[in-house]
Amino acid sequence: MTYRDEGRLDRLGATEVEPVRADVLDRSALRRAFRGCETVFHAAGYVASRPVGRVWEVNALSPRIVVEAAAAEDVRRVVVTSSVAGIGPAPRDRPGTEEDFYLGGGLGLAYPDSKHEGESEALAAGARLGVEVVIVNPSYVFGPAVDRSHPGETSNRLIGNYLLGRLPAIVDSETNAVDVRDVAAGHLQAAERGEPGERYVLGGHDLRWVELIERVARLSGVHNPLVVLPPEAGTLARRAEELGLAAPVAGEGWLLMAQNWRYSSRKARRDLGYRSRPLDRTLRDTIAWYRELIESGAFSGGRRSPMSLAATGVRIAGRAGLLRPLRAAERYAGRRLVVGG
Secondary structure, three states, X not given: OEEOOHHHHHHHOOOOOOOEEOOOOOHHHHHHHHOOOOEEEEOOOOOOOOOHHHHHHHHHHHHHHHHHHHHHOOOOEEEEEOOHHHHOOOOOOOOEOOOOOOOOHHHOOHHHHHHHHHHHHHHHXXXXXXXXXXXXXXXXXXXXXXXXXXXXXXXXXXXXXXXXXXXXXXXXXXEEEEEHHHHHHHHXXXXXXXXXXXXXXXOOEEEEHHHHHHHHHHHHOOOOOEEEEOOHHHHHHHHHHHOOOOOOXXXXXXXXXXXXXXXXXXXXXXXXXXXXXXXXXXHHXXXXXXXXXXXXXXXXXXXXXXXXXXXXXXXXXXXXOOOHHHHHHHHHHOOOOEEOO
16 A cells, blocks of 8 residues: 555554555656556545646546556556546436536536546556556545544545534535445455446435435434525635635535536446445444544644634524524525525
8 A cells, every 4th residue: 555644554543554655646656566466546536626736636647657657567457546526517417427428627627627637547548558447436425434533534524514513504406425335345346347448436325415414414413504505606606716705615615516416326236246335324324433533522622714614603693593584485495595403
């Protein structure tokens, strides 16, 4: 297993690995790490929208470098961890599939664009150099980490921020939620059974963000109110950001959430034997893990973020009854305007 920061190796717990220091942009270091290997899993990624240069280096450039280093060491197969974002937002009227054309280019979103480019670069390098490249595309991943003393760094933070009262709003759109343990199993299945040059969606359950928060509230007993923004809020947030106006969440974050991320895993189920566990089981495990973190003081201290301050404002508005007009207006709006409280 390659690493850059030795201090993070303890997050693997009791997992048996042979650590090798290497940066995913350092071809020579990768060759040393891959020497004697038959299969390489390229799971490094940068889940962010900025700095843009770093996003593109890690997500778009490194997959090609990994495949080239693998070819130089006669590695037979490389499994590249992409994302459903690399396939692009699904059409509004149905779940997406591996065969859909990439429709994210016009949105100008660094993360999906870079993941899509990384897939293309890895596949092209594999075809050119005779390496079997298989792409896996996880959806929105939840579930406890190997080292439960550390909070998750990406998807899980949504649940953590909700439980902590640090989430002010969500966008009224759709997603697909999956358990990290099922995604890990899907990687192994792709390494064993995946067809070279193919991609496989590793997803779980299609649902609206509103439904996801309602499930977390029901399972946790925590009822923090959130404002439900229309999908158009993503575009407005991007415009506000371009004008230099402050916002609690980056414009790309809102715009990403506003897309349709429903995705079918039928191909992975059929070809790999992939399966996903019930969503409530995943959410219960994630909630229990975050409660352990909260009780241990993992989130105490530090400066309050703009998002946390906005969430406090929403809770105060809820206690003062200022959200009641929104609830009353839901019948006329034809959608939820407040959730969680």
